[in-house]
Amino acid sequence: IARIRRLIGAEIEVVGLEEVEELAMLADIERQAERMITAFEGLSAVAQPEPLSPAWRTLASQLTEIDGAFRAHLAEALAEEAREVRETADEVREQIFGHQILALIAVLVALATAVAGLYSIQFTLKTRMEALLGGIRSLAEGDLNRRIGLRGRDELTEIGATFDMMAERIQTETLRLSDQNTALEEAVGERTERLERLLSEARRTEASRRQMLSDVSHELRTPLTIIQGEADIALRSRQADVESYREALSRTRDAAIHTARLVDDLLFVARTAEGRVRLKLDRIDLVALLREASQHARANVHLEFSVERAEVRADPHRLSQVLTILLENAVHYGGTEVVLRLDQALSGWRIAVMDDGPGMSDDEKAHAFERFFRGSDAARRYGEGSGLGLPVALSIVEAHGGSMALEDRDGGGLAASLTLPTRPRLKAVQ
Numbered sequence: 001i002a003r004i005r006r007l008i009g010a011e012i013e014v015v016g017l018e019e020v021e022e023l024a025m026l027a028d029i030e031r032q033a034e035r036m037i038t039a040f041e042g043l044s045a046v047a048q049p050e051p052l053s054p055a056w057r058t059l060a061s062q063l064t065e066i067d068g069a070f071r072a073h074l075a076e077a078l079a080e081e082a083r084e085v086r087e088t089a090d091e092v093r094e095q096i097f098g099h100q101i102l103a104l105i106a107v108l109v110a111l112a113t114a115v116a117g118l119y120s121i122q123f124t125l126k127t128r129m130e131a132l133l134g135g136i137r138s139l140a141e142g143d144l145n146r147r148i149g150l151r152g153r154d155e156l157t158e159i160g161a162t163f164d165m166m167a168e169r170i171q172t173e174t175l176r177l178s179d180q181n182t183a184l185e186e187a188v189g190e191r192t193e194r195l196e197r198l199l200s201e202a203r204r205t206e207a208s209r210r211q212m213l214s215d216v217s218h219e220l221r222t223p224l225t226i227i228q229g230e231a232d233i234a235l236r237s238r239q240a241d242v243e244s245y246r247e248a249l250s251r252t253r254d255a256a257i258h259t260a261r262l263v264d265d266l267l268f269v270a271r272t273a274e275g276r277v278r279l280k281l282d283r284i285d286l287v288a289l290l291r292e293a294s295q296h297a298r299a300n301v302h303l304e305f306s307v308e309r310a311e312v313r314a315d316p317h318r319l320s321q322v323l324t325i326l327l328e329n330a331v332h333y334g335g336t337e338v339v340l341r342l343d344q345a346l347s348g349w350r351i352a353v354m355d356d357g358p359g360m361s362d363d364e365k366a367h368a369f370e371r372f373f374r375g376s377d378a379a380r381r382y383g384e385g386s387g388l389g390l391p392v393a394l395s396i397v398e399a400h401g402g403s404m405a406l407e408d409r410d411g412g413g414l415a416a417s418l419t420l421p422t423r424p425r426l427k428a429v430q
Helices: 002-015 017-044 053-140 155-236 242-274 286-295 316-333 362-367 376-381 389-399
Strands: 282-285 301-305 311-314 338-344 348-355 403-408 414-421
Touching (some): 002 017, 053 155, 155 242, 282 286, 282 316, 286 338, 286 348, 311 316, 311 414, 316 338, 316 348, 316 414, 389 403
Parallel strands (some): 301 338
Antiparallel strands (some): 348 414
16 A cells, blocks of 8 residues: 555656545555454454354455455556556557657658758859859950849859959959040040141141242242343443433342342241241330321321320331331222221220221131232232232231231221230240
């Protein structure tokens, strides 16, 4: 009974208070056993002479009762234990089935996880490899703006980052080389344009030089022919008097003076082009200079001054030469009215010589400042000109730092204007 009680106690510790009823059953069996022992002890205390049959019958009855109770308790205990065994077996089977279900679910989950993982890995690898191959193809095709841009910490991400860095360096180097190439092309273009401009200028200079030599030869031929002719006539004449010789020498001198003037004008134009003009600068009043020039003109000149005094630092002899050229052109090639006007300009003074003649065409105005050029009206109306007047005037004005222009006059005619600064530019003269 003590051993069974310990076993029941251990079972209670394992399964809980469900086995407390077994302790009650064990206590009932223990009480019956104690009652049987008490009865047996009572029989043992009876004296020997007395007959034992009633006592033994009583003991037998009690043993039979106890045996029945024991059998009932044992049957009940066995039935209870069998029931517990069946319940335990059922629980074990249920647990085994549950574990099998859980194991099956775990296997299915593991398989699904493995398949999903493999698909994810395959998809990730495929995507990253396609990105890498796409970037490589784009770079091979010349698309330097393509970047892979992979994210992560694996080897493919490192390869993509290295590729992007390489593409960035290639793009930077390509842009730098492109900028250098563009700069080089611009420099080559500028140098080529400059060389073409210099070549064109050299050709124009050479053509101008040849034309000038031709024109100078043509212009010098006439006065030299006059000088030679007058000398031949004077030498061949045997009965010429002193007066005839004087006339011949006078015509020779006029031809020499014309030739010297022509040579001087040519030298002045050439020196101006080379920047070797020397001016005798002085403080002069343009109003007084214009009045004096109008008095020496071969026609009546109408003066229009917006100021009473206009001081400049210039060469009075050269400016008088310019005014004489412009006034003579206006008298010979213009009409009956000549106007000499002086106005104040932005940085100096503006002088205009205007006439009411037929004027000049746009093509003639464009070539008017070229050496030995003469317009159609000039060649027709005045045969003594050499075509050096306006080029010489332009050279003188530019030597003073000014500018000249030919414009159509309002109402008809031509207006030749020049602008002089208050002080000549130092780079214009030596």
